[in-house]
Structures are given as structure tokens and as C-alpha cells.
Amino acid sequence: MTELSLTTLLAVPLAPLAGAVIAGFFGKTVGRRGAHVVTILGVLIAFVLSALTLQQVMDGARFNQTVYEWMVLGGLKMEVGFLVDGLTAMMMVVVTFVSLMVHIYTIGYMEEDPGYQRFFSYISLFTFSMLMLVMSNNFLQLFFGWEAVGLVSYLLIGFWFKKPTAIFANMKAFLVNRVGDFGFILGIGLIVAYAGTLNYSETFAQAGEYAKLPFPGTDWMLITVTCICLFIGAMGKSAQFPLHVWLPDSMEGPTPISALIHAATMVTAGIFMVARMSPLFELSDTALSFILIIGAITALFMGFLGIIQNDIKRVVAYSTLSQLGYMTMALGASAYSVAVFHLMTHAFFKALLFLGAGSVIIGMHHDQDIRNMGGLWKRMPITWITSLLGSLALIGTPFFAGFYSKDSIIEALHASNLAAAHWAYWAAVIGVFVTAFYSFRMYFLVFHGKENFHHKPFPPEDDHAHDDDHADDHGHGHGHAHAHEPHESPWVVTLPLVLLAIPSVIVGYLTIGPLVHGDFFKDAILVNAALHPAMQTLSEEFHGAAAMAMHAVSTLPFWLALAGVVTAYVFYMLVPAIPATLGRVLSPLVTVMQNKYYLDAFNEHVLAAGARLLGRGLWKGGDVAIIDGAVVNGSARLIGWIASLVRLFQTGYIYHYALVMLVGVFALMSWFVFQAR
Secondary structure (H helix, E strand, O other): OOEOOHHHHHHHHHHHHHHHHHHHHOHHHHHHHHHHHHHHHHHHHHHHHHHHHHHHHHOOOEEEEEEEEEEEEOOEEEEEEEEEOHHHHHHHHHHHHHHHHHHHHHHHHOOOOOOHHHHHHHHHHHHHHHHHHHHEOEHHHHHHHHHHHHHHHHHHHOOOOOOHHHHHHHHHHHHHHHHHHHHHHHHHHHHHHHHOOOEHHHHHHOHHHHOOOEOOOOOOEHHHHHHHHHHHHHHHHOOOOOOOOHHHHHHHOOHHHHHHHHHHOHHHHHHHHHHHOHHHHOOOHHHHHHHHHHHHHHHHHHHHHHHOOOEHHHHHHHHHHHHHHHHHHHHHOOOHHHHHHHHHHHHHHHHHHHHHHHHHHHHOOOOOEHHHOOOOOOOOHHHHHHHHHHHHHHOOOOOOHHHHHHHHHHHHHHHOOOOHHHHHHHHHHHHHHHHHHHHHHHHHHHHOOOOOOOOOOOOOOOOOOOOOOOHHHHOOOOOOOOOOOOOOOOHHHHHHHHHHHHHHHHHHHHHHHHHHHOOOOOOOOOOOOOOOOHHHHHHHHOOOHHHHHHHHOOOHHHHHHHHHHHHHHHHHHHOOHHHHHHHHHOHHHHHHHHOHHHHHHHHHHHHHHHHHHHHHHHHHHHHHHHHHHHHHHHHHHHHHHHHHHHHOOOOOOHHHHHHHHHHHHHHHHHHHHHHHO
16 A cells, blocks of 8 residues: 655645745735735645545555654653545545635635735634644544634634624634533543543554443443544534534624635534544444434424525525534434535535625625525626526535435435434435525525615614624725625636536536445445444445436435425515415414524523523632632631731740740650650
8 A cells, every 4th residue: 555745745734824824924014915825825735735645545545644743641642643545635625625715715705804814814724724633643633623723713703803793603603612622522531541542543443342341330331422522522513403503603704714614614524523433433323323313403403494594694504504414414324424425515515605695795785685685697697507506406406416415315314223313314304395495595585586686675684694784894885875786796706606616516426436335435434334234225226326316306305305496486486475474374483493492592591691600609609718718818817826826925035935945844754754654
């Protein structure tokens, strides 16, 4: 087996890091043009080298070595190392390609923003962090990349730091991810405690013995607790119920980061991690069932919320949540290769939809309310056709990329032998109709029908529904008072749309054979076919990409998707009175959905209030009363009291001291006499 060049692999993450450093620290020196040139060049180098690496991996090359040894504690090695196999190589290409498209797109989208250089520095730094995460061969580096993408996400969501809603959103994202990360680091800690290593390969080699150990003091198996803890980390990063609440609010950041972070890279880190840890997860059916249930809830119920959104970016955000639920269900069914296959196809078409939404926002002078749009297909033809292609891919239209991955997930759930898979299967099937409905509701309202932007009868949904509410926040004054005459976006915006539309259409057809049913992931993903036969069943029934697409027209998901599109067309193009009437009839349900199942209210008024009470109790009772009162001030008072007693014996008279000496001598002599007897 040939090995890859360490120099080449090092250049992949370091090139974007160099661009981030130059744009960030020397932004004023290099200027706006210099900032985007150097960061785009860095990501372009990373993409080209990643593509070459993928080609070598397809030819059989592998790499699994330590790059730098940081420290050794006893027998525990803490190091930086790369593991490059099929899974890593695919992720490297996806991350760098989408990042490159976002960098180019940003030139047009952030053109008037005073934080131009800072933004390029952030997104390039994010690319470096994500590459370090996916290339790691040990848990220490994985955790470093995990936390680094979380930190840069915080900076990007709150990029417009004068905007209160953006500050609230980035703090919310940061805190919710800390909850997930707490579980994640507990899982890593258990592995270190019982396996005695941070290295993936060494951990997987001990997995069989590890799986026999009980969790101390319980009837649970140690492997189950470890896997659930690791998955809790994935729940935070990949926005799974109930830790999903940060992602919709993160739309407060500029649109390019919605595409980069919340569609293609950061939110898929949890999916990648579980797939990488497949040798561990395969040993616990309990953990897999837990993953199935969480994924099913996320896929179905987050899709419902997409139906009632009127902010164009939030519709796509809830779509992302739903699709992440599909990926998670695939993981629970032990169809890890299908999960990362959907991760890849989703990265392309969801980045396309986010960037398409951003193009519409530019054309609409930063109005994001889809009720104020309509008829844009004539004015924005490139955005229209690419958004249509992205929507068709998202709903699983045969021959499009999303069809192959989504249909494979549904089939894997149907073939799974886990008890929770039956419920998850129906959640996935119902989700097909829901996805098609909200996707084409947005598509029809934005690009077809009556032009509503001339008089704009609707106010914005809320104060934070717009990228650009305040000119002084962002440096330009497009607001809602601006006369709306939509226009096509500049080429730096439309070129990434076209380049993302191409894989959104063809990549599924070209890659489903080797990625899902071939041996591309053979040494990266482990499945116990005897216990979890879903993938084996899928491969036996697969007769080629074309045959799979042709067969789809006779399946339930295809007709549900078609029904969703037709229903959206009837509701919003032909008889718009229907959704209005349904909204009144189902107003209690709509209210629940508008309040996002009251999870935010629960978090703020119950969990946050409880945390405040706990914090106040620890402050008043622990810090003020015990630490300051008893330990610090109490010890000072005790010493003062002792000193006041001792001071009584310090009279300054020699005869007093002589008397004490005599009494002491007498006492000692008496003691010796007593001992002698």
C-alpha cells in the first residue's frame, strides 16, 4: 500500500491558515483586494491538493502517522497526526470545494461591508479548523478541531457585533454547543481511562475487550455509555433535537457562513465523527437505537417548522436540520456510508440553496421575507434555474444527487433489524412529503406568481429577520425603505451557484456505486453485517444508478415528493386562500410551531432560570458564605481570636516570664518522675 506525502498533507490545512493570518493581522496593509486574493489562493491550493489526495486514495494510497508529538504523560501520548483514507479524502474535497465557492461568493455579497478583511480571515480560519478535524488520527486533535470550528462559528454568527440579535444568536450557539461538548469530552475521557490511548487505531484494536466491560456501579455496558456520550457531542454540533435550537438563530450571520458552516461543514462534523467511530458504535445496539430515535424526531419535526417560515434563510435552515436528521437515522441503521454519502450530496445542494437565497437577498435589497417576493425568475434567471436544481436535488428527484442518498437512507431504515428503525422509517417517508412541500412553497413564492415587491404589503417578521437592518452596523444602507427593483447578482455570486449546481445534479449518479455499494470506505467504516444487515441488503438490491432512478417512479417516496410539489403549487399559486384558511382552522397548532414547540421558552424560562438560581445559590451559599465567609474571613477571624488570647501572656515583665519557666520546668520534672514509676 503506497503512502501519501506528509508535506502535501500539511499544506492542505496550513494554506488556508496562512491566508487567515495574513487577512486577519495584515488586513489594512494588503487591503480588501489583497485579503480576498490571499485567502482564496490558500483555499484553492487546499482544494487542488485535496483533489490530488483523493485521486491517490482511490489508487490505494493511505496515510496514518504522527506529525508532531506534543507531550507524553505516562503511557498516554498527546500528538498531532493525520489519518487519510477514503472517508477523510472525501471530506477534504467537500470542505475545500464548498469553502472555495463561499470565498468567491463573499467578494460580491460582502462588497460594501467594512469588516471585509475580517470576514475573509474568519472563513479561512474556519476552513483550517475543519480540515484539522477531519484529518485527525487521534481524539486530542479531533477535539481541537471540534472546539476550533465552534469558536470560529461563534465569531461568524456574531460577525455584525453591533446587532443585538446577532450577539444573542452567537452566545446561544456557543452555550448550546458547550452542552454537547461536555458529553463529547466525557466520552473521550472514558476511552482514555479504559483504553489508555487517544489514538483511533489503538482504540479500535481494543474495542472487542472494551465492549465486555460494565460501566462501574450500573447494569449498563461501558461501550454504550461511551458511545452515547460521544453522540451527545454530535447532537450539539450537528444540531439534533433537543440541541438543535442554536442553528435557526445562527441565520443572523451573513449568508455566506450559513452556506459554509450550517450546510456543508461544521454541522456535518458530528455525522463524520460517528461514521469514523463506527467500530465502537457497532458494538452497542442501545446507542444505535438512541441515534435512530433522535434522528427521526429531528428529521420529521424540524421539517414541520420549515412549512411556516417566511424568512428565506430560515426555511433553508430548518431544511438543514431535517436533512441532518436523515443522516443521523442512517447512522443509527448502521448505514454509515449512506450517511456520509448524503452528507456529501447535501453539502453541494444545500450550499447552493443558501447561496441562492443570498443572491435573492442581494437582488431584493436585503429583504428576506418571501411574502415580499414573487416573479423573480424573469429578473434573476441564473439564480432561478440554479435554485430550482438545488430544490429538485433536495426533495429527491430521480437522477439528482439528493435522490440517491435520501432513497438509500429510506431503504436502509426499511432493511434495519433494530426496533426503532420501523418508526424512523415512517418518519423519513412522511418527511419526504414535508420536504417537498416547504421547498417548493419557498420556490414558488420567491420565483413565480405575483410580484409583491413593488408595494410590500407585509412588514418584516421580526427585528432580526434581515441581514441588514441597520446601515451603521454593516456599512451600507439597504433597508426596507428602499424601492425594490430586483436584479441579477454579479458574476462572483452567480459563478459559485453554477459550479455548485453541477455536482448537485450529477454527483449522486456518478458516485453511489463506489461510495455506498463499493469498497471505497472499506478500511474507514466497519459494519457488523451479521448483526446489522441493512447495508448488505441494500447492496444485494442495487443494480446500478440508472436502474435505481428508473425504479423510483414505482415507490412511495417518489409519489409523496410529487404530491408535496403539487400541493405547494395549488396552495400558493392557484388557491392561496387554502393555506390562509388552514392557518385559521389549525391556529393552535400553528401557534405551537411558531413558538418552535416552546423549546426556546423552556430553555430560557426553565433551564436558564434554574441555572441562574443554581448560580446564585453557589455564589451566595458557596462563594460568599463558605469560601469568603467561612474559609477566608473565618480563618482570619480564628487567627485574630487566637492572637488575642496569646497576647494576654505577652506582658513584658521579666518576673512573669521567669515564673512561667519555673512552672514549665516543674511540670517537666513531674512528668519524668511519673514516667519513671
